[in-house]
Amino acid sequence: MKYHLILRVVTRLLVGPILLYGLYVQFHGDFGPGGGFQAGVIFAVAFILYGIVFGLRDLRNRFPDRVIHQLFALGVLIYAGTGFVSVFLGANFLDYNVLAEKGYEGQHLGIIAVELGVGIAVFAVMLAIYYAFAARPPRIDDKDW
Amino acid sequence: MDRLLDPSFVLGHMNYWLFVVLMMTGLYIVVARGNLLKKIVGLNIFQAAVFMLYISAGKVRGGTAPILTDNPGEAYSNPLPHVLILTAIVVGIATTALGLALTTRINEVYGTIEEDEILEIDHQETEREVAAILATSAQDSANA
Amino acid sequence: MLEGIVQNAPLLAIMLPLIAAPVAVLFGNKSVAFYISGATLVLSFALCVYMALLVSDGSILSYHIGGWAPPIGIEYRIDAANAMVMIIVSAMGALVLPYARASIEKEISPGHHTMFYACYMLCFTGLMGVAATGDAFNVFVFLEISSLSTYVLVAMGARQDKRALSAAYDYLILGTVGATFFVIGLGFLYIATGTLNMVDLADKLANSPDNKTIRAGFALIVIGMGLKLALFPLHRWLPGAYSYAPSAVSAFLASTATKVALYVVIRFTFSVYDASSGFERTTLEYIILPLAITAMFTASAVAIFQMNVKKLLAYSSVSQIGYMLLGLTYLNQTGVAASFIHMFNHAMTKGALFMAVGMVVWRTGSALLPSFAGIGRTMPWTAAAIVVAGLSLIGVPATAGFVSKWVLMAGAFERGWWPVSFAIVGSSVLAVIYVWRLVEVMYFQEPKATTKDPVREAPLAMLVPTWILILAIVWFGIAANAPVELARIAADGLLAGGFDNGQTVILGIPGR
Numbered sequence: 001m002k003y004h005l006i007l008r009v010v011t012r013l014l015v016g017p018i019l020l021y022g023l024y025v026q027f028h029g030d031f032g033p034g035g036g037f038q039a040g041v042i043f044a045v046a047f048i049l050y051g052i053v054f055g056l057r058d059l060r061n062r063f064p065d066r067v068i069h070q071l072f073a074l075g076v077l078i079y080a081g082t083g084f085v086s087v088f089l090g091a092n093f094l095d096y097n098v099l100a101e102k103g104y105e106g107q108h109l110g111i112i113a114v115e116l117g118v119g120i121a122v123f124a125v126m127l128a129i130y131y132a133f134a135a136r137p138p139r140i141d142d143k144d145w
Numbered sequence: 146m147d148r149l150l151d152p153s154f155v156l157g158h159m160n161y162w163l164f165v166v167l168m169m170t171g172l173y174i175v176v177a178r179g180n181l182l183k184k185i186v187g188l189n190i191f192q193a194a195v196f197m198l199y200i201s202a203g204k205v206r207g208g209t210a211p212i213l214t215d216n217p218g219e220a221y222s223n224p225l226p227h228v229l230i231l232t233a234i235v236v237g238i239a240t241t242a243l244g245l246a247l248t249t250r251i252n253e254v255y256g257t258i259e260e261d262e263i264l265e266i267d268h269q270e271t272e273r274e275v276a277a278i279l280a281t282s283a284q285d286s287a288n289a
Numbered sequence: 290m291l292e293g294i295v296q297n298a299p300l301l302a303i304m305l306p307l308i309a310a311p312v313a314v315l316f317g318n319k320s321v322a323f324y325i326s327g328a329t330l331v332l333s334f335a336l337c338v339y340m341a342l343l344v345s346d347g348s349i350l351s352y353h354i355g356g357w358a359p360p361i362g363i364e365y366r367i368d369a370a371n372a373m374v375m376i377i378v379s380a381m382g383a384l385v386l387p388y389a390r391a392s393i394e395k396e397i398s399p400g401h402h403t404m405f406y407a408c409y410m411l412c413f414t415g416l417m418g419v420a421a422t423g424d425a426f427n428v429f430v431f432l433e434i435s436s437l438s439t440y441v442l443v444a445m446g447a448r449q450d451k452r453a454l455s456a457a458y459d460y461l462i463l464g465t466v467g468a469t470f471f472v473i474g475l476g477f478l479y480i481a482t483g484t485l486n487m488v489d490l491a492d493k494l495a496n497s498p499d500n501k502t503i504r505a506g507f508a509l510i511v512i513g514m515g516l517k518l519a520l521f522p523l524h525r526w527l528p529g530a531y532s533y534a535p536s537a538v539s540a541f542l543a544s545t546a547t548k549v550a551l552y553v554v555i556r557f558t559f560s561v562y563d564a565s566s567g568f569e570r571t572t573l574e575y576i577i578l579p580l581a582i583t584a585m586f587t588a589s590a591v592a593i594f595q596m597n598v599k600k601l602l603a604y605s606s607v608s609q610i611g612y613m614l615l616g617l618t619y620l621n622q623t624g625v626a627a628s629f630i631h632m633f634n635h636a637m638t639k640g641a642l643f644m645a646v647g648m649v650v651w652r653t654g655s656a657l658l659p660s661f662a663g664i665g666r667t668m669p670w671t672a673a674a675i676v677v678a679g680l681s682l683i684g685v686p687a688t689a690g691f692v693s694k695w696v697l698m699a700g701a702f703e704r705g706w707w708p709v710s711f712a713i714v715g716s717s718v719l720a721v722i723y724v725w726r727l728v729e730v731m732y733f734q735e736p737k738a739t740t741k742d743p744v745r746e747a748p749l750a751m752l753v754p755t756w757i758l759i760l761a762i763v764w765f766g767i768a769a770n771a772p773v774e775l776a777r778i779a780a781d782g783l784l785a786g787g788f789d790n791g792q793t794v795i796l797g798i799p800g801r
C-alpha cells in the first residue's frame with residue numbers, strides 16, 4: 001500500500017469523521033435511534049479501515065491484543081456493574097430508577113452507562129475478530145494472485 | 146386448500162412466503178453443501194429468514210418508528226420484535242465469527258474445508274491410532 | 290448484607306459467575322482466574338441449595354429484573370424443577386473446576402488457560418440462566434451464551450487431537466440450527482399470543498382455541514431442543530464433541546448441557562403447553578416414547594463396539610437421555626419425578642466416569658481401550674472410581690443409578706406399561722456389557738511395560754473431585770430421600786400444568 005497515495009489521503013480524511021459519527025450514535029442512544037451495538041461497530045470500522053490501508057502491524061503496535069482483550073472485559077463489567085450498583089442501592093438488578101433522584105433521570109443515566117459498556121465491548125470484539133482473521137498467514141502469497 | 150387460490154390471502158401473507166422460501170434455502174444449503182464455508186453462508190440465510198419473520202410480524206400498517214413524538218395518537222410499529230432480533234443478530238454474528246474461525250483452523254490443520262475429505266482424514270486418523278496401539282499391545286505380549 | 294444476598298439469591302447465583310469471566314480476562318492471570326471462578330461457583334452452589342430449601346414446600350420464587358413486573362419485565366422464576374436443575378449445574382460446575390485446573394495443564398497450551406476459565410464461566414452462566422429464567426426469549430439468549438462458549442471449549446481439545454476442530458464445527462452447525470428452530474417456534478408463539486413471559490404464555494395458550502400456529506410452534510421448540518439435548522436420532526454431534534473435548538469439558542458438558550436442554554423441553558411441554566391432552570400428549574406418546582426406547586437400545590449397542598472409551602461413554606449418554614425422556618411420556622407423577630432423579634443421578638455418574646477416564650488419559654495419553662490395560666493395579670483409585678460409577682450406570686443396588694431406574698420402573702407399572710419395564714432391563718443388560726469390557730481390560734490384562742515412565746495414580750487435585758462424586762453416588766444410592774422428594778414436588782408442579790400451583794414469593798423489590 002506504499003504507493004496508493006489517494007487511498008492513504010482519503011483514509012486519513014475519513015477516519016476522523018467516522019469516529020465522530022460513532023460517538024454521535026453512541027450518545028444519541030438513550031433518547032433516539034442508536035446505541036452501543038451500532039456505535040461500537042462504526043467505531044471499530046474506523047480502526048479496521050486504518051488497519052487495511054496502513055497495515056495490520058502498525059495498528060497492532062498501537063492497540064495490542066492484550067489491550068483489546070481487556071477492553072471487551074471492561075465493557076461487560078461496565079454493563080454488569082451498572083446492574084450491581086442498583087443492587088447495592090437496594091433495588092433490583094438493572095433497576096435504573098434508583099441511580100438518580102428522579103426516576104426518569106436515573107433511567108437516562110443507567111441507559112447511558114449500559115450503552116457505553118455495550119459500545120466498548122462491541123468495539124473491542126469487532127477489532128479482536130479483525131485481528132484474529134487478518135493476522136493469519138495467507139496460504140497464497142499476495143504476488144501469486 | 147382453496148384459500149391458496151385466493152389472491153388476497155396469498156398476497157396478504159407475502160412475508161410468510163418469503164420467510165419460508167428463505168428459511169428452506171438456508172437449511173438446504175446447510176444440509177446439502179459439503180463446503181464448510183458454504184454451510185456457514187447457509188446458516189446465515191437461515192437465521193436471516195427468522196429475523197424477517199419477527200420484524201414483519203411487528204409491523205403495524207401505517208405505523209412509524211416507535212419514537213416519542215409530539216403527536217400522542219400516532220400509530221407506531223411494535224418495537225419488541227426489533228429488540229429481540231437485535232439480540233438474535235448479535236448471537237448470529239458471534240456464531241458466524243466462531244464458525245469462520247473454526248473453518249480457518251480446520252483449513253490450516255486439515256488442508257481442506259470439504260466435509261467429505263475431512264471425514265476421510267478423521268477416519269484414517271482413527272484407523273492409524275487403533276493400529277498403532279494394537280501393535281504396541283502385540284509387542285507387549287510378545288515381550289512377555 | 291446477608292439480607293441483601295438472600296433477597297437477590299436467584300440473580301447472584303447467575304450473575305456472580307458471569308462477572309468472574311470478564312474479571313479473569315481483565316487480570317489475564319490464570320491463578321486469579323481460577324480463584325475468582327472457584328469462589329463464585331461455590332457461592333452460586335450455596336445459593337442454589339438455599340433456594341432449593343425455600344421451594345421444597347412447593348412455593349415458587351420470583352425475581353423481577355430491572356424492577357419491571359412480569360409480563361412486561363423479565364423475571365427469574367424458580368420452583369422445585371428449576372432448583373433441581375440449578376443444583377445439578379452448580380454442583381458439577383464447582384466440582385469440575387479444581388479437576389480442570391490440573392487436567393488443562395497437559396491438554397491446553399498455557400497461553401489459553403485464562404480464556405479457558407472465562408469460557409467455562411460463561412458456559413456455566415448460560416446453563417444456570419436457562420434453568421432460572423421465566424422468559425421464553427431469555428431462554429434462547431442464555432442457551433446461546435452457553436452454546437457459543439461450549440463450541441470454543443470443545444475446540445480447545447485441538448491441541449491434543451485435531452478432530453476436536455471438526456467435532457466443534459459439527460456441534461456449531463447443528464446447535465445453531467437447533468437454536469434457530471427454537472427461535473422460530475418462539476416467534477410463532479409470540480405471533481399467536483403477543484407475549485413471551487412463560488406464565489403469561491401458559492395463560493393465553495390455555496384460553497386460546499387449538500390452532501396450527503401454536504402446534505407448529507410446539508413442534509419447532511421440541512425439535513430445536515431435541516437437537517441440543519441429543520434426542521435420538523438428532524445426536525450426531527454428541528459423540529465427537531464429548532470424545533475430543535478436553536476431559537474436564539467432557540465431564541462438565543456430559544453432566545449438565547443436555548440436562549438443561551431437556552429441562553427446557555419439560556418446561557415448555559408441561560408448563561407452557563398442556564401435556565395432559567391433545568397434540569402435545571400425542572407427540573409424547575407416539576414420537577418421543579418410541580425414540581426414547583430406540584435410543585436406549587441403539588446407542589447402547591453402538592457403545593459396546595467403541596474402541597475409544599470417551600466415545601463409548603458419549604454413546605452411553607445418548608442412551609441415558611432415552612431413559613430421561615421415557616419418564617416424561619408416562620405423564621404421571623412417578624414418571625416425571627423419575628426423569629428428574631435420573632437427570633440428577635446421571636449427572637453424578639457420567640461426570641465421575643468422564644473425570645476418571647480423563648485421569649487415565651492424563652497418565653497414558655490415549656483414550657483407546659488398550660491403554661486402560663492393567664490400570665486396576667497401576668491406578669487403583671481411578672479404576673475403583675470407574676467401577677463404582679459403571680455400576681451406577683448399569684443400575685446396581687446401593688448406587689444412585691439403581692434409584693432412578695427403580696422409580697422409572699415403578700412409574701411404568703403405575704401407568705400399566707409393563708412391556709416398557711422390560712425395555713429398561715434389556716437396555717441395562719447392554720450397559721453391563723460395555724461396562725464389563727472396561728472392567729475386564731482394567732483388571733484382567735497386564736499393565737503395558739513399554740511406556741517410558743510407569744503409569745502412576747493421578748494427582749490428588751483430580752482424584753478428590755472424582756471421589757467426592759463417587760461418594761455422592763453411593764450416598765444417594767442408599768439415602769435417596771432428598772432428591773426423590775424434590776423431584777416429586779417438581780413433578781407435581783409440572784403435572785398440574787401452567788404456573789399457578791404454589792405460593793409465589795417475590796424476592797427483592799416487587800416490580801412496577
